[in-house]
Amino acid sequence: MSVLECRGLGVRRGEAQVVHDLDLVVDAGAWVAVVGPNGAGKTSLLHGIAALTPVTGHLRLGSDDPHQLSRRALARRVALMAQQPVVPTGMTVRELVALGRTPFLRRFGTESATDRAAVQHELTRLGLATLADRPADRLSGGELQRVMLARALCQQPTLLLLDEPTSALDIGHQQSVLDLVDEQRHERGLTVLAAMHDLTLAAQYADRMVLLDRGVLVQDGPPAAVLDARQLNETYGARVDVLPRPAGPAVIPVRPVSR
Numbered sequence: 001m002s003v004l005e006c007r008g009l010g011v012r013r014g015e016a017q018v019v020h021d022l023d024l025v026v027d028a029g030a031w032v033a034v035v036g037p038n039g040a041g042k043t044s045l046l047h048g049i050a051a052l053t054p055v056t057g058h059l060r061l062g063s064d065d066p067h068q069l070s071r072r073a074l075a076r077r078v079a080l081m082a083q084q085p086v087v088p089t090g091m092t093v094r095e096l097v098a099l100g101r102t103p104f105l106r107r108f109g110t111e112s113a114t115d116r117a118a119v120q121h122e123l124t125r126l127g128l129a130t131l132a133d134r135p136a137d138r139l140s141g142g143e144l145q146r147v148m149l150a151r152a153l154c155q156q157p158t159l160l161l162l163d164e165p166t167s168a169l170d171i172g173h174q175q176s177v178l179d180l181v182d183e184q185r186h187e188r189g190l191t192v193l194a195a196m197h198d199l200t201l202a203a204q205y206a207d208r209m210v211l212l213d214r215g216v217l218v219q220d221g222p223p224a225a226v227l228d229a230r231q232l233n234e235t236y237g238a239r240v241d242v243l244p245r246p247a248g249p250a251v252i253p254v255r256p257v258s259r
């Protein structure tokens with residue numbers, strides 16, 4: 001059963017068509033990395049799927065059109081960890097993470113013991129327990145990124161959309177955060193669609209990669225097939241070597257040797 005189905009999907013931003021005629025079917029429990037150069041349309045695609053931006057064509061989450069679901073129903077199914085999170089002023093880390101429980105709150109917005117336990121659980125798992133009472137607008141970029149992931153996981157979604165989830169993280173936190181998402185995938189069949197610039201890291205976690213170029217899906221397959229040096233040169237204008245490694249291909253930037 002597919003969790004996500006896009007057929008002939010289009011996304012416009014302002015006057016520009018930024019995603020064109022995109023076909024993508026994602027099965028339950030898969031991890032699909034969305035890669036491509038700056039401006040390729042990765043964020044626009046994720047925002048279209050999360051019903052934050054209008055789309056054209058066919059889009060289904062299971063059998064539902066996300067654009068027709070109520071915000072509450074949609075938030076119980078899909079969580080987006082945004083690339084540029086909005087942090088309300090005056091909110092603590094715990095309160096910001098607790099926003100992930102909003103779709104589960106009872107009438108009058110009261111938190112249950114289950115909601116509080118879910119928040120504490122994610123704070124602890126992401127190493128944020130000691131930051132819980134700090135103002136959320138006074139965190140480092142990497143701390144905030146982990147807070148936003150904790151909030152998304154609190155939603156207990158079926159589909160997790162990650163937009164550059166590790167861009168501000170040091171190498172240790174990159175691995176621990178992606179390991180944690182992968183654990184959720186195996187424990188409860190979470191499906192992951194993640195826009196990532198680090199191709200080597202993306203290849204280690206995703207079992208499938210889709211490559212966007214100027215809004216068009218140009219490659220779709222296992223990382224070893226998509227990460228081809230010639231293709232990457234064509235799409236990114238990058239000089240790279242691609243080395244086969246047991247955990248997935250490693251993409252190494254190559255600087256021409258100067259004389």
Ligand SMILES: Nc1ncnc2c1ncn2[C@@H]1O[C@H](COP(=O)(O)OP(=O)(O)OP(=O)(O)O)[C@@H](O)[C@H]1O
Pocket residue numbers: 013014015016018036037038039040041042043044045
């Ligand atoms: N609100 C907007 N109004 C008009 N154009 C926009 C808007 N947001 C994005 N765009 C344009 O849409 C195109 C796709 O942008 P998008 O953010 O989806 O790309 P991306 O692949 O996520 O890029 P990056 O890797 O730089 O984050 C870009 O040309 C961008 O300038």
